[in-house]
Amino acid sequence: MVLEKRINAFAELGNFLSQFSQQKIEKKEDVLFNDLFFDAVKLQINRATEFNSWFTKDNVLYAIENWSKLLNKNELTAWTSCYNLNIDTSKTVAVIMAGNIPLVGFHDFLSVLISGHHICIKQSSNDKHFLPLLAKYLEHVEPNFKGKIHFTEEKLTDFDATIATGSNNTARYFKYYFGNKPHIIRNNRNSVAVLTGNENLDTLKGIGEDIFRYFGLGCRSVSKLFVPKGYDFNLFFNAIYEYNDIINYKKYENNYDYNKAVYLMSEFDILENGFFMIKEDNSYSSPIATAFYEYYDNLDNLKSKLKADNDYIQCVVSDVLENTVNFGKTQQPGLSEYADGVDTLKFLSELE
The missing domain is CATH 3.40.309.10 (Aldehyde Dehydrogenase; Chain A, domain 2)
Structure with a gap:
């Protein structure tokens, strides 16, 4: 699947997510597969605190709204244009996600798929209900994604590289377990x-x-x-x-x-x-x-x-130091503002 198709699919996902904002949840007429997915996502938003009491409706909608603004052709094209993502052979990337805030692992999900690789996802029990829905939506928009997205709760096997996020303690375990393959391992910051x-x-x-x-x-x-x-x-x-x-x-x-x-x-x-x-x-x-x-x-x-x-x-x-974030904007990172300063797309584009 060429990069343009991958970008178009995520842009459609962004259009779908634009229906859910802090101001209102409103079904639009021009969104693909709305009859299949709108009510399911709305229900999950309303039930989020049942599964994780920190996931208030306002915070869930804040996260979704921020992603809807980033998932458009202009943003995605500008972001990916800095890398060679025309890979010859897709690798399987195992991604272990945190669950501290809603959709915290979405950037890794996006990065692996937009780079043309397969993804095997092990979610946190604190945030495991939204991403499978969004993955299904992507597969409907772009059938070539089918077979490239796998969720598991079992021990990770048969992967070529790893992106893992956890605490300082789990990071030590990750380094021991995944250290013999290409990896990005993040801990507390x-x-x-x-x-x-x-x-x-x-x-x-x-x-x-x-x-x-x-x-x-x-x-x-x-x-x-x-x-x-x-x-x-x-x-x-x-x-x-x-x-x-x-x-x-x-x-x-x-x-x-x-x-x-x-x-x-x-x-x-x-x-x-x-x-x-x-x-x-x-x-x-x-x-x-x-x-x-x-x-x-x-x-x-x-x-x-x-x-x-x-x-x-x-x-x-700060407003007095260089290379800093403006007041009130820490939870609105751009696509190229990588966690821990590690360039995820560069890592993925160089997998051999």
């Missing part, structure tokens, strides 16, 4: 924001989106703040206050109450506003309902630190 104290309120409000979207469970969720000495945290708390309704979500509230109790019993100094806490800490990975913060002396020293700690950081939010 977190995202950080660099504040100067000069941000206006509208800019700073974006940090709330970066922190609270998906309840902070994503690797692109901001879990650490770097602030100058003497920083006025009232600015920060004022900016994020509009997210205060998050405390009404029971599972989040339970985490907030538990972590607050742990901090208080341990006599740690914390600042909090009734739904969120910040704590001075050198670590990057903070618990739910918490962000760590660390002071910096000057931006040059901070740049050096961030470079040295690159293996722990997924992305950096």
